[in-house]
Amino acid sequence: MDPLDMRTLIFVSGFTSLVLFFCMLYIWEHQQTYPGFLRWTFASLLNAAGMILISQRNIITDVLSIIVADVLLLAAMMLITSGLSLFATRNPRNRSYAATMALFLVFILCFTYLWPSYPLRVIVYSLVQASLCLLAAYILYRHLPAVIPGRDMTFSWFFIFCSVFPILRAVSTFMGPQEPAEVLSVGLINQVVILVGLEVYVIVDIGLIILNGQRINHELKTAREEIKTIAGFIPICASCKKIRDDEGSWNQLEAYLSQRIDVSFSHGLCPECAQKLYPDFYKKADG
Numbered sequence: 001m002d003p004l005d006m007r008t009l010i011f012v013s014g015f016t017s018l019v020l021f022f023c024m025l026y027i028w029e030h031q032q033t034y035p036g037f038l039r040w041t042f043a044s045l046l047n048a049a050g051m052i053l054i055s056q057r058n059i060i061t062d063v064l065s066i067i068v069a070d071v072l073l074l075a076a077m078m079l080i081t082s083g084l085s086l087f088a089t090r091n092p093r094n095r096s097y098a099a100t101m102a103l104f105l106v107f108i109l110c111f112t113y114l115w116p117s118y119p120l121r122v123i124v125y126s127l128v129q130a131s132l133c134l135l136a137a138y139i140l141y142r143h144l145p146a147v148i149p150g151r152d153m154t155f156s157w158f159f160i161f162c163s164v165f166p167i168l169r170a171v172s173t174f175m176g177p178q179e180p181a182e183v184l185s186v187g188l189i190n191q192v193v194i195l196v197g198l199e200v201y202v203i204v205d206i207g208l209i210i211l212n213g214q215r216i217n218h219e220l221k222t223a224r225e226e227i228k229t230i231a232g233f234i235p236i237c238a239s240c241k242k243i244r245d246d247e248g249s250w251n252q253l254e255a256y257l258s259q260r261i262d263v264s265f266s267h268g269l270c271p272e273c274a275q276k277l278y279p280d281f282y283k284k285a286d287g
Contacts, residue, residue: 007055013201014051020205021045027209032216034147039083040208046076047201066112067105070125074104077132080204084136087211088143104128122173126166133163148211148218155207162200 021044027033028041050072057065078101082092104124111120137159144156235244242250245259254265269277 007057010051011055013199014048014055016202017044017048017051017205020202021048024205024209027212033212034087034215035089036083036086037208037212039079039086040205043076043079043083044205046072046079050076062112066121067108070108070121071101071105074101074125074128074132076201077129080208081132081136081139083208084139085143087215088139088147090139090143100128119173123170126170126173129166130163130170133159133166137163148215155211158203158207162204165196165200 021041024037024041024044028037050069053060053065053069053072057069059065078097082094082097085092107124108121111117111124137156140156140159141153236242237244237250241253243253243256244250245256251259258264274281
């Protein structure tokens with residue numbers, strides 16, 4: 001593929017990620033979203049910026065088109081994985097992400113200026129990218145059922161599938177010629193892997209939007225079932241007024257309702273109870 005065509009495809013992919021950023025930002029502002037969605041949104045922005053900078057390689061400085069671009073792309077993937085942790089009600093290991101980014105930056109600087117080597121930059125970047133894809137797959141498989149029970153694992157398998165391409169790129173680069181090369185003029189196998197990787201980012205963004213919608217649908221379905229239960233036949237003790245739940249346990253009315261609907265209680269005394277429990281105080285206040 002001609003370097004000019006490769007440059008154009010990378011730029012178009014970056015522009016597409018920019019469009020997705022604005023779409024996700026609109027969803028975040030106007031619809032129900034969950035923790036982690038905002039990180040996914042800015043991941044699209046970082047990915048767009050990184051792609052556009054790469055498309056300008058050999059036109060702008062190496063600091064922008066190599067160092068900054070690679071850091072932005074890797075940071076975008078880190079925002080996706082950490083956002084998945086938040087979405088699944090888990091605490092992301094931000095220190096681990098920061099340490100990985102710092103180590104990655106050291107390698108990229110070394111292989112750009114101290115020991116210039118495009119193949120080594122590719123191998124380091126690809127291995128870190130593959131690791132993040134596998135981490136995302138693990139989070140989806142291990143922790144996502146806690147917030148979306150019964151969900152299929154298609155998205156988890158998709159991230160495993162995504163990890164294959166950077167590994168193939170690393171192997172192809174390692175096995176290929178070691179002379180200086182650039183992303184705009186690599187061989188056919190690397191070109192195919194790069195182009196597939198560009199489209200993967202778009203699919204991931206769409207998948208994350210769908211994932212947010214699936215959680216909304218699950219919570220709406222759960223809410224309808226709970227409302228139906230509350231509106232139906234409820235066993236209540238004729239003496240203490242406790243309510244029996246589906247598991248056969250007897251709960252106070254406040255506890256029963258708090259578990260099923262988003263409601264909190266404040267306690268007071270009606271006039272009849274106040275007069276019965278505190279007759280002296282009630283007479284004084286009445287007088």
